[in-house]
Every structure is written in structure tokens, then in C-alpha cells.
Amino acid sequence: MMDGWPSIPYMQWRETCTALHLWCQIIGKYRLAHTPWVNHSWHATLYVTPRGLTTGPVPDRVLITVSFDFCDHTLVVEAEGGARAIVPLQPMTIAEFFSWAKESIQAVGGRPTINGVPNEVADPIPFAEDHTKRPYDADAVRRFHQSLVCVSRVFNQFRTAFLGKVSPVHLFWGSFDLAVTRFSGRKAPLHPGGVPNLPDSVAREAYSHEVSSAGFWPGGLGAEDAMFYSYAYPAPAAFSQQKVDPAEAWFDEKLGEFLLPYEAVRQSNDPERVLLLFLESTYRAAADTGSWPRRELECRPGAPRIPRPV
Structure with missing residues (x-):
């Protein structure tokens, strides 16, 4: 358990932060692809949980939740009926995370419809083509x-x-x-x-x-x-x-x-x-x-x- 407001100097974890940003884009784009539009794009966002970040329920063919667990350092994909898939969060390329996230969504019965290009970043590299190894500072x-x-x-x-x-x-x-x-x-x-x-x-x-x-x-x-x-x-x-x-x-x-x-x-x-x-x-x-x-x-x-x- 961590008490208080922790120190988070950006330059010390910048590369991990960049990777996490792109991972969140991939998962957020999955929610965006399957959720009816809500005013001001509120249907596309992620929410803070006691363990990390989550999409909340996504209305795919089955109801699916995709969550980052920053306590156990896993991506957890869960569907109605109890189906569950887990991806370890560790050093990897964006292309690897993109592939594993889609496979996990499909494994629990979902359709991994995800736009393949990052938004709101300069010179975006398509997720599937980003083969640079990214660190993961847990x-x-x-x-x-x-x-x-x-x-x-x-x-x-x-x-x-x-x-x-x-x-x-x-x-x-x-x-x-x-x-x-x-x-x-x-x-x-x-x-x-x-x-x-x-x-x-x-x-x-x-x-x-x-x-x-x-x-x-x-x-x-x-x-x-x-x-x-x-x-x-x-x-x-x-x-x-x-x-x-x-x-x-x-x-x-x-x-x-x-x-x-x-x-x-x-x-x-x-x-x-x-x-x-x-x-x-x-x-x-x-x-x-x-x-x-x-x-x-x-x-x-x-x-x-x-x-x-x-």
C-alpha cells in the first residue's frame, strides 16, 4: 500500500510513460469502436480504479471490460459469462502489445476493432509498425x-x-x-x-x-x-x-x-x-x-x- 502523493518526475520515466500512453490509446480505441457516441467523446475515455485504469463495460458482441492492473502489472480482459484473458505488462514493442491486446479481446468473444494509428501525437507511427522496444518501469x-x-x-x-x-x-x-x-x-x-x-x-x-x-x-x-x-x-x-x-x-x-x-x-x-x-x-x-x-x-x-x- 502506498500513502500520500508520490514523486513522479517525468524525465525519469518518460519512455515508459510514452509506451503507456500508446497502450492506453489502443485500449481506448477499442472502447471507442464499440460504444455509441456520447456528448464530447465521453464514451471513449478511461477511468481510474483502485488497481489502475479501465474502459468500463464495452458493448461488443458480449459485454467486455478491459483494465490495466498496475498492482499486478497485467492487462485484464473480461467478458460476461466469466471468460478472462491476461497480458503481462513488461518491456515490449507497441506492435507486440497491439497484437496481444487484439488476441485477448478475441479470446473472450469480442471483436478487436481498433483504429491502427495514434491520435494527438506528432509523427504517429501505426501501432502494428512500431517495432521499437519500449521499457516498462513498474x-x-x-x-x-x-x-x-x-x-x-x-x-x-x-x-x-x-x-x-x-x-x-x-x-x-x-x-x-x-x-x-x-x-x-x-x-x-x-x-x-x-x-x-x-x-x-x-x-x-x-x-x-x-x-x-x-x-x-x-x-x-x-x-x-x-x-x-x-x-x-x-x-x-x-x-x-x-x-x-x-x-x-x-x-x-x-x-x-x-x-x-x-x-x-x-x-x-x-x-x-x-x-x-x-x-x-x-x-x-x-x-x-x-x-x-x-x-x-x-x-x-x-x-x-x-x-x-x-
Whole structure:
């Protein structure tokens, strides 16, 4: 058992993180291929579990769940009726993982329909053609998973203080970030698209309505260490000039987002409180500069066994 917020310096496990990102894309694409479309691509994401990450139930010919177990370091494929297949997580090529994942899904009665090209990465190599041996640092993956557990707990608490439309806390495998998103309820202007290796139609559907979105990256893709972010779409003119908490947070002009280093949260005396300060203050920056109807959308944070007043 691991307590607290672990250290996850990106450069020390960058190659393993890259491999894990591509593995998650493969499994996420399986869910995407068989699940009816849900608003903002929420049908395609992965979810944090006590042992790793999961697709949740996928409606294939039979109901199938595909899960990363970062405690035993296995990929577990399970189907209704009890069929089960396991793939060890270890150093391997992306092509090998792609092949074993498809074989395992087929072995339990599923159809391994998986688009073969990575999304949202520069110069993507088709999975079946990626024969570079990738490392697997099991301890780093275990620590990353524990960080996801800690972050998802805070994100889920933050989610409860909103009566308007709000997303689940889920991991987007394209950009490899854990995210939670609040909506003003108003339509947004057409998104310009242009996300690397992502159809414009997908980006435009994802950003069809005004959002304040926050999330967590392990590093890479513009954030060279583990980082929290928060942005608004469309971004109000004064959004970037707003003062947010804690003091270690800043607005990154290149990314167009407020950022807060994971290490600043981890090393604080109260990581949960510091992260909530960031989530709440950046949301207020978006809502206030965007003239959201805050009184209609907000409520006190949820608590177990206490119904909301009506």
C-alpha cells in the first residue's frame, strides 16, 4: 500500500510513460469502436480504479471490460459469462502489445476493432509498425497510478459543487490527461480544429458548448513535468489576467492555460486543499470573465448521505 502523493518526475520515466500512453490509446480505441457516441467523446475515455485504469463495460458482441492492473502489472480482459484473458505488462514493442491486446479481446468473444494509428501525437507511427522496444518501469507506473488516485479524489470532490452540466472525472487517452469539465450551458463558437491527428469534427463536437476545464498531465505534450492545467473555451478576453491560487500557479501564454506544477501540490502541507484552491480559483476566473450564471450553476460541495436542499 502506498500513502500520500508520490514523486513522479517525468524525465525519469518518460519512455515508459510514452509506451503507456500508446497502450492506453489502443485500449481506448477499442472502447471507442464499440460504444455509441456520447456528448464530447465521453464514451471513449478511461477511468481510474483502485488497481489502475479501465474502459468500463464495452458493448461488443458480449459485454467486455478491459483494465490495466498496475498492482499486478497485467492487462485484464473480461467478458460476461466469466471468460478472462491476461497480458503481462513488461518491456515490449507497441506492435507486440497491439497484437496481444487484439488476441485477448478475441479470446473472450469480442471483436478487436481498433483504429491502427495514434491520435494527438506528432509523427504517429501505426501501432502494428512500431517495432521499437519500449521499457516498462513498474515502480514508476505504480507511483503514477497512485498520483491518479490522489488527483481523481480531489477532482471528484470539486465536481460535486456544481449543479450545471459537468463531465465525469476521466482520462482522455489522446492527450493522456485526467480531466473534469464544467459547462455554462451556452453554445460555443465553432472550434477551429487543427488538433494534431484528430478529426476536426471530433474537436468541434467536443467544444460545442462553453467550458471551464481542468486536468492533470504526467508530463510531455507541452508540459515537461507533471502539471495541473485549467482553461476556458472560448477564452474570455480578460481570462489570462485573472489572479488565481496558489501562488505557484501562472498563465502560460503558449498553451493558453493556467498551470500548476504537481510538485508544488505534492510538497505542500495540504495537497488536497492546494489543488482545490487551483480548481476553484481558475473556474471562477473563467466563469466571472465569461459572465456565467454562477448562482444558478453552483452549490455547496456534496457530502455522503446528505441530499441537496431544494
